[in-house]
Amino acid sequence: MLKEAISYSIDDNASVRVVQITDPHLFADPDAQLLGVNTAQSLDAVLNTINAVHYPADFMLATGDISQDYSGESYHNFVRAIAPLELPCHYLPGNHDDPRIMRLNMQGPKIFGQRRILAGNWQIIMLDSTVRGKPGGHMSDSEIDIIKSAVADQPDRYTLLVMHHNPILVNCAWLDQHCMDNGNDFIKQVAELPQVKGLLWGHVHQKLDQKHPGKHGMVHLMATPSTCIQFKPKSSYFALDALQPGYRLLELKANGTILTNIYRVPGDNFSPDRDASGY
Numbered sequence: 231m232l233k234e235a236i237s238y239s240i241d242d243n244a245s246v247r248v249v250q251i252t253d254p255h256l257f258a259d260p261d262a263q264l265l266g267v268n269t270a271q272s273l274d275a276v277l278n279t280i281n282a283v284h285y286p287a288d289f290m291l292a293t294g295d296i297s298q299d300y301s302g303e304s305y306h307n308f309v310r311a312i313a314p315l316e317l318p319c320h321y322l323p324g325n326h327d328d329p330r331i332m333r334l335n336m337q338g339p340k341i342f343g344q345r346r347i348l349a350g351n352w353q354i355i356m357l358d359s360t361v362r363g364k365p366g367g368h369m370s371d372s373e374i375d376i377i378k379s380a381v382a383d384q385p386d387r388y389t390l391l392v393m394h395h396n397p398i399l400v401n402c403a404w405l406d407q408h409c410m411d412n413g414n415d416f417i418k419q420v421a422e423l424p425q426v427k428g429l430l431w432g433h434v435h436q437k438l439d440q441k442h443p444g445k446h447g448m449v450h451l452m453a454t455p456s457t458c459i460q461f462k463p464k465s466s467y468f469a470l471d472a473l474q475p476g477y478r479l480l481e482l483k484a485n486g487t488i489l490t491n492i493y494r495v496p497g498d499n500f501s502p503d504r505d506a507s508g509y
């Protein structure tokens with residue numbers, strides 16, 4: 231595993247620029263909807279918005295729940311949808327992805343499932359927080375071992391840890407039951423590593439930007455809106471938000487700091503069924 235890293239030739243004193251999209255929940259059927267939103271069309275709208283802002287990204291991170299129906303075709307639809315951006319795409323599984331079907335079908339010259347990305351002064355580690363058959367997550371000891379050996383292998387690189395599930399609660403009781411169930415312990419362990427500068431995830435279909443006091447400085451904690459339906463923040467029961475689909479841009483600077491923000495599709499073309507009680 232460790233040797234399987236994808237390297238980008240980016241100068242050590244240059245920033246690494248990343249686009250993150252997450253939770254597209256695609257179907258084999260391009261006309262299918264999730265709670266009233268055509269997820270293929272909302273993904274296209276996000277990708278068109280990313281294209282329009284001409285962010286000089288080096289690569290894209292796709293952080294899970296690529297599929298909603300576990301079909302191989304849904305992954306082919308994803309690969310086809312992102313092709314016009316001509317960006318390398320690194321992916322990891324969410325609770326709605328079957329890792330085997332995902333690996334088999336997320337195929338293309340610029341599609342990567344490798345665990346490690348080396349770029350500029352940074353190492354990005356793609357983690358699997360899924361628990362087979364469950365919506366909630368867990369960061370296993372073997373995943374934490376991957377982090378520790380990757381950091382030991384590249385001790386002079388700043389490190390961004392990327393995963394699907396939220397390691398901290400988002401104050402939505404209905405949703406927090408599906409969090410990473412050992413998130414506190416996970417954060418405690420990785421905050422001990424001076425190289426770790428940020429944790430990035432999806433799953434909660436809403437924006438979150440917090441700082442966690444690590445042993446060697448603040449660690450960014452970042453969640454990114456879905457490219458389809460949005461969950462209403464701080465709602466104890468299942469509730470959708472009228473906010474539009476979104477994505478995140480990150481600039482991983484050569485000095486280890488992270489500049490980042492989330493952005494949303496303009497207009498209000500995507501309004502979900504607000505009476506929906508779940509899926």
Ligand SMILES: Nc1ncnc2c1ncn2[C@@H]1O[C@@H]2COP(=O)(O)O[C@H]2[C@H]1O
Pocket residue numbers: 253295325326365404405408433434468507508509
């Ligand atoms: N009404 C609900 N109550 C609890 N969980 C739900 C509800 N609706 C959907 N979910 C689950 O919560 C998960 C959160 O986001 P996911 O897209 O991973 O998949 C979702 C479903 O598995």
Ligand SMILES: [Fe+2]
Pocket residue numbers: 253295324325326394432433434
């Ligand atoms: Fe999810």
